[in-house]
Amino acid sequence: MPLSQIxxxxxxxxxxxxxRKQARPGELLDAxxxxxxxxGFAATRMEEVAERAGVSKGTVFLYFPSKEDLFKAVVRxxxxxxxxxWNAEFESFQGSSADMLxxxxxxxxxxxxxxxxxxxxxxxxxxxRNFPEIxxxxxxxxxxxxxxxxxxxxxxxxxxxxxxxxxxxxxxxGVIASMxxxxxxxxxxxxxLKDDMTLDPHAYxxxxxxxxxxxxxxxxxPEGQYAGTPSQAGLQ
Amino acid sequence: MPLSQIxxxxxxxxxxxxxRKQARPGELLDAxxxxxxxxGFAATRMEEVAERAGVSKGTVFLYFPSKEDLFKAVVRxxxxxxxxxWNAEFESFQGSSADMLxxxxxxxxxxxxxxxxxxxxxxxxxxxRNFPEIxxxxxxxxxxxxxxxxxxxxxxxxxxxxxxxxxxxxxxxGVIASMxxxxxxxxxxxxxLKDDMTLDPHAYxxxxxxxxxxxxxxxxxPEGQYAGTPSQAGLQ
Amino acid sequence: MPLSQIxxxxxxxxxxxxxRKQARPGELLDAxxxxxxxxGFAATRMEEVAERAGVSKGTVFLYFPSKEDLFKAVVRxxxxxxxxxWNAEFESFQGSSADMLxxxxxxxxxxxxxxxxxxxxxxxxxxxRNFPEIxxxxxxxxxxxxxxxxxxxxxxxxxxxxxxxxxxxxxxxGVIASMxxxxxxxxxxxxxLKDDMTLDPHAYxxxxxxxxxxxxxxxxxPEGQYAGTPSQAGLQ
Amino acid sequence: MPLSQIxxxxxxxxxxxxxRKQARPGELLDAxxxxxxxxGFAATRMEEVAERAGVSKGTVFLYFPSKEDLFKAVVRxxxxxxxxxWNAEFESFQGSSADMLxxxxxxxxxxxxxxxxxxxxxxxxxxxRNFPEIxxxxxxxxxxxxxxxxxxxxxxxxxxxxxxxxxxxxxxxGVIASMxxxxxxxxxxxxxLKDDMTLDPHAYxxxxxxxxxxxxxxxxxPEGQYAGTPSQAGLQ
DNA sequence: GATGAATGAGGATTCATTCAT
DNA sequence: CATGAATGAATCCTCATTCAT
Numbered sequence: 008m009p010l011s012q013i014x015x016x017x018x019x020x021x022x023x024x025x026x027r028k029q030a031r032p033g034e035l036l037d038a039x040x041x042x043x044x045x046x047g048f049a050a051t052r053m054e055e056v057a058e059r060a061g062v063s064k065g066t067v068f069l070y071f072p073s074k075e076d077l078f079k080a081v082v083r084x085x086x087x088x089x090x091x092x093w094n095a096e097f098e099s100f101q102g103s104s105a106d107m108l109x110x111x112x113x114x115x116x117x118x119x120x121x122x123x124x125x126x127x128x129x130x131x132x133x134x135x136r137n138f139p140e141i142x143x144x145x146x147x148x149x150x151x152x153x154x155x156x157x158x159x160x161x162x163x164x165x166x167x168x169x170x171x172x173x174x175x176x177x178x179x180x181g182v183i184a185s186m187x188x189x190x191x192x193x194x195x196x197x198x199x200l201k202d203d204m205t206l207d208p209h210a211y212x213x214x215x216x217x218x219x220x221x222x223x224x225x226x227x228x229p230e231g232q233y234a235g236t237p238s239q240a241g242l243q
Numbered sequence: 244m245p246l247s248q249i250x251x252x253x254x255x256x257x258x259x260x261x262x263r264k265q266a267r268p269g270e271l272l273d274a275x276x277x278x279x280x281x282x283g284f285a286a287t288r289m290e291e292v293a294e295r296a297g298v299s300k301g302t303v304f305l306y307f308p309s310k311e312d313l314f315k316a317v318v319r320x321x322x323x324x325x326x327x328x329w330n331a332e333f334e335s336f337q338g339s340s341a342d343m344l345x346x347x348x349x350x351x352x353x354x355x356x357x358x359x360x361x362x363x364x365x366x367x368x369x370x371x372r373n374f375p376e377i378x379x380x381x382x383x384x385x386x387x388x389x390x391x392x393x394x395x396x397x398x399x400x401x402x403x404x405x406x407x408x409x410x411x412x413x414x415x416x417g418v419i420a421s422m423x424x425x426x427x428x429x430x431x432x433x434x435x436l437k438d439d440m441t442l443d444p445h446a447y448x449x450x451x452x453x454x455x456x457x458x459x460x461x462x463x464x465p466e467g468q469y470a471g472t473p474s475q476a477g478l479q
Numbered sequence: 480m481p482l483s484q485i486x487x488x489x490x491x492x493x494x495x496x497x498x499r500k501q502a503r504p505g506e507l508l509d510a511x512x513x514x515x516x517x518x519g520f521a522a523t524r525m526e527e528v529a530e531r532a533g534v535s536k537g538t539v540f541l542y543f544p545s546k547e548d549l550f551k552a553v554v555r556x557x558x559x560x561x562x563x564x565w566n567a568e569f570e571s572f573q574g575s576s577a578d579m580l581x582x583x584x585x586x587x588x589x590x591x592x593x594x595x596x597x598x599x600x601x602x603x604x605x606x607x608r609n610f611p612e613i614x615x616x617x618x619x620x621x622x623x624x625x626x627x628x629x630x631x632x633x634x635x636x637x638x639x640x641x642x643x644x645x646x647x648x649x650x651x652x653g654v655i656a657s658m659x660x661x662x663x664x665x666x667x668x669x670x671x672l673k674d675d676m677t678l679d680p681h682a683y684x685x686x687x688x689x690x691x692x693x694x695x696x697x698x699x700x701p702e703g704q705y706a707g708t709p710s711q712a713g714l715q
Numbered sequence: 716m717p718l719s720q721i722x723x724x725x726x727x728x729x730x731x732x733x734x735r736k737q738a739r740p741g742e743l744l745d746a747x748x749x750x751x752x753x754x755g756f757a758a759t760r761m762e763e764v765a766e767r768a769g770v771s772k773g774t775v776f777l778y779f780p781s782k783e784d785l786f787k788a789v790v791r792x793x794x795x796x797x798x799x800x801w802n803a804e805f806e807s808f809q810g811s812s813a814d815m816l817x818x819x820x821x822x823x824x825x826x827x828x829x830x831x832x833x834x835x836x837x838x839x840x841x842x843x844r845n846f847p848e849i850x851x852x853x854x855x856x857x858x859x860x861x862x863x864x865x866x867x868x869x870x871x872x873x874x875x876x877x878x879x880x881x882x883x884x885x886x887x888x889g890v891i892a893s894m895x896x897x898x899x900x901x902x903x904x905x906x907x908l909k910d911d912m913t914l915d916p917h918a919y920x921x922x923x924x925x926x927x928x929x930x931x932x933x934x935x936x937p938e939g940q941y942a943g944t945p946s947q948a949g950l951q
Numbered sequence: 952g953a954t955g956a957a958t959g960a961g962g963a964t965t966c967a968t969t970c971a972t
Numbered sequence: 973c974a975t976g977a978a979t980g981a982a983t984c985c986t987c988a989t990t991c992a993t
Contacts, residue, residue, distance in 0.1 A: 028956065049285040052983065063958050068985065133369035136432045137286045150436075177450035180428075180442065181421060184451075188420030196372045206416065214413035215420075222458030289967060299975045301969085310967065521757040522845045525988060535954045537990085546988065605841035608904045622908070649922035652914065656896030656923075657889060664888075668844045672858075678888065686885035687892075694930030736977065760962060771979050776964065 032070050034060045036084050039077050044126025044194070048078060048134050048141070079144055085124035087148040093156060104164030105220035111160055112186065112212045120189055121208065128187070129194035157182050161223070170223040178223065185215045268306050268316075270296045275317045280362035280430055284314055284370045314370070318377050321363045322384045333395065340400030341456035347396055348422065348448045356425055356444065365430035368423070393418050397459070406459040414459065421451045504542050504552075506532045511553045516598035516666055520550055520606045550606070554613050557599045558620045569631065576636030577692035583632055584658065584684045592661055592680065601666035604659070629654050633695070642695040650695065657687045740778050742768045744792050747785050752834025752902070756786060756842050756849070787852055793832035795856040801864060812872030813928035819868055820894065820920045828897055828916065836895070837902035865890050869931070878931040886931065893923045 038059035042051040053074055057067045071077040093114070100107050119125055128149075135142040157179045164170035192206045274295035278287040289310055293300045307313040336343050355361055364385070371378040393415045400406035428442045436442055510531035514523040525546055529536045543549040572579050591597055600621075607614040629651045636642035664678045672678055746767035750759040761782055765775045779785035801822070808815050827833055836857075843850040865887045872878035900914045908914055 031956090047285070049283070053985080054983080064984095065958055065986085066956080069956070072985095074984070132427055132431045134283055134286075137282055142432060173454070174446075174450055177447055178454065180424060180436075180447065181451050181454060184420040184424035185417060187424055187427065188416060191368055191423065192416075194372070195368050196375070196378050210410070211413050211416060214410055215417050218409070218414065218417060218455060218458030220458075221460070222454030222456075224457075288965090300967095301975050302973085304968065305974075518845055519757070519842055521755070522842075524986090536988095537954055538952085540989070541952070604899055604903050608902070611904070614904050645926070646918070646922055649919050650926065652896060652900075652908075652919060653893060653923050653926060656892040659896055659899065660888060660892035663840055663895065667840045668850060672888075682882070683885055683888065686882055687889050690881070690886065690889060690930030691926060692930075693932075694926030694928070696929075739977090761964085762962080772963095773965085773979055774977080777977070777979095780964095782963070 031060075031062070031066070032080075035062075035067060035070055035077070036081055040081050040085060040123055040126070043078065043081060043130055044123055047130055048074075048138065053077075075138070075141055078141055082127055082145060082148060085122070086119060086127060087152070089118055090152045090156070097156070097159065104160060104167060104169045105216075105224070107160050107163065108157075108182070108220055109213065109216035111157065112182070112216050113209065115186060116189065116208050116212055120186065120193075125190045126194050128190050132187075132191075153183070154179055164223060168225070171225055173223060178219075182215075182219060185212070185219075267296075267298070267302070271298070271303060271306055271313070272317050272320050275313055276321060276359065276362055276366075279314060279317060279370075280365055284310075284373070289313075311374075315374060315377055318363055318366060318374070319380065321360065322381055333392070340396060340403060340405045341452075341460070343396050343399065344418070344456060345449065345452035347393065348418070348452050349445065351422060352425065352444050352448055356422065356429075361426045362430060364423070364426050368427070389419065390415055400459060404461070407461055409459060414455075418455060421448070421455075503532075503534070503538070507534070507539060507542055507549070508553050508556050511549050512557060512595065512598055512602075515550060515553060515606075516601055520546075520609070525549075547610075551610060551613055554599055554602060554610070555616065557596065558617055569628070576632060576639060576641045577688075577696070579632050579635065580654070580692055581685065581688035583629065584654070584688050585681065587658060588661065588680050588684055592658060592665075597662045598666060600659070600662050604663070625655070626651055636695065640697070643697055645695060650691075654691060657684070657691075739768075739770070739774070740788075743770075743775060743778055743785070744789055748789050748793060748831055748834070751786065751789060751838055752831055755838055756782075756846065761785075783846070783849055786849055790835055790853060790856060793830075794827060794835060795860070797826055798860045798864070805864070805867065812868060812875060812877045813924075813932070815868050815871065816865075816890070816928055817921065817924035819865065820890070820924050821917070823894060824897065824916050824920055828894065828901075833898045834902050836898050840895075840899075862887055862891070872931060876933070879933055881931060886927075890923075890927060893920070893927075 035056065039051070039056045042056055042059065045051075051074075053067050054064045056077070057064050060067070067077065071080055096114075097107070097111070100110070102110075127145075131142065131145050135145065158175055161170060161175050161178055161182075165172050165175070189206070189208055189211060197205060271292065275287070275292045278292055278295065281287075287310075289303055290300045292313070293303045296303075303313065307316055333343070333347070336346070338346075363381075367378060367381050371381065394411055397406060397411050397414055397418075401408050401411070425442070425444055425447060428436055429444075433441060507528065511523070511528045514528055514531065517523075523546075525539055526536045528549070529539045532539075539549065543552060569579070569583070572582070574582075599617075603614065603617050607617065630647055633642060633647050633650055633654075637644050637647070661678070661680055661683060664672055665680075669677060743764065747759070747764045750764055750767065753759075759782075761775050762772045764785070765772045768775070775785065779788055804822075805815070805819070808818070810818075835853075839850065839853050843853065866883055869878060869883050869886055869890075873880050873883070897914070897916055897919060900908055905913060
């Protein structure tokens, strides 16, 4: 509990200056997230971030030593922070692994995909190569944890005899691909969508999750999945 | 002195100077494509484009009035004719729809994904938003035809009783998502891959195609796929 | 609670707060001296001065209206009384003038050169030009007295028939040069030393003093010291 | 011989642009030397260098990739370049080592000390610590070669039986000290001079060289040079 | 008095674009 | 046509200085 709350009568607002001090980082991170998503990392000027947060140029550097650090803070504030909760949440999941997969995808959408934070992923796809340190950070803080989370879900299905023993890594990428696509449909002008029709994320996720679940399930498998070269088999 | 400068009967290659002049724009576009794909629009320097094309800085501006114009020219020049004989080829496919889907994906990879052409997809994903006219063009020439092609494959499976009657549009996006992911794994430093492990495209496609085929197949379906909210069902 | 805050009879150390207040300027000057010597005027940040003095940035400006004023205060504060009992001490020296010279240099090193005081010499050498008033002050308080002291030693040697009748002024500068060099070897990263080898001050002084003493001595002089232009005499 | 001189009639001035191109680096180096000496490294703004050379800010960076590189080029252009000639010159020196030493010092003064280039040394003394890379460069290109040159002269004297076998390194520093002092008398407001009297460099060098020569000479040595502690011996 | 949050002028460096040759 | 020297607007970042608390 801050001093200001001790030595003043309850309910008193802290001095203006102090309140700003506390609020600043958050305001800056919000402004930065907006701009990074809107214009990309390289095209976002620090001064613009300052303007949007209602402070002067120098103030941004008071809280974040460099543009890269600002970006990292944005990532940590908006994405990485979610993982501990998620992991915990899945520890105690009781239903089928198919349900778990769907729940996982839907939850990701609700908490990240549907928010501005998803713009960060688009940004990493677009500019990651030019900022190796940032890319490494993102890899460490977002990609790897995300991969592991999905991997755990699929592995659980296999271990419990719900899923076939497919190559888990490849399967994980399939799930990630769905989510990446959803992000791009939102942030890349829906460029990959037919007729500008906007994709309904929940329906899309439900459909993909169902396909994955069934695609990984045991039961009667349609034969010939991996047999021969179809080009020879099927094409005249 | 090369022969071409001596013997000039019609049809002969034009003298070096003239040929260079004619070839210039193409060489510039090639160089620019490479660089835009590799580094993005902002991070690509005009001088670098000139260098890679073997001309001087000023020459680039002789052919393209500005960097933005160069970008637009690059994309437009590479979009044309992305979907040539594809449709015809699939008219006569004889095998199962599962095989057809897999064949379709593999072929796409060999003919497009693995080639330089996939670079413009990456470009559109990364920078499309900043060039709406171009994006519209791309949509018309690439996205829609691609979507239709896959749609036909899935619809064929449903019509022939091989696949379940899922929402075809959503399912198509799943397939596209896989391919987009593959492109990004190639052009975005594989930033979405675990531990920098390089994705083997053929294995990846085989796996995804198998999951899709099975996911869309009839047979014993694990019930409850769409029932209830898993958060209530599965979470304590 | 420290005793000083309880018992306040006259003469007792003032309460901590007050003592700090009184001590502030001195602590600031000390911190600033260190930093100015180490990094120069331009490269020293006011905040760093504050930090080293254990106060906040604003406080420095409370005592010194600007960085330049701080600099001036630092030098002025440290110049006073550089030459205390020196002269008196040498009145009664009994040995040879050669010994006296060596004793003089060694003593200077022990009492000044080796201490923090030599830092302001370095400061004046480095930044003196930008602060003419200060430089004049330094000239008056340090340079001239020092010069006179050495001059007296050499003159004594000449008067007593120990040294040749060289141009005393020039000779004095030779001695000063040695000492300046020693200061710089200490404060300028020994940039003028070969291979980063650290100079041993006492050995160096012993050597220089010996050379000076012998160089000023009577005895068989190698003739021709001042004759002709060596470029004509020695060069082919 | 440049092309322009081949394909044009003799005496024709090269096209304006080309001539500037050739002259630019020199003009920039001159402007930079002036400013570095006048204001120091840190305080010299690149734009100012450009202004003084009559070009725009960007042009400086066209020729020198960074401020540090510009500085290095200045050093190389004005100081390091001299050493090869000097070394060669001394290979063939015929006179006594005493003459050689004096000639060496005088020549250094005429070719470097008396020119603006000597300001560089003052600058390194003042700011060397803040720019380690530059300091290392200066050490390599100037300090070490200079030290070696003087060392050779003194060693020659010892080898030829002209000088006593003193510690050569220490003696070298004595010579360097003289020259450093001369530089400082020129660039540090003559701060170490008595009564603002300007030092006559030639007389000063003659005097110092004589003292060194005699100080290093054989002949009857005044006894007791290194004996006892004078403080005990001489002081009452 | 002391604090430290906030400011904004200033400086190094980059790069699209122009234009004399 | 082609060149590449020159430009200067734009951008990140630093730091002396101010001032509300």
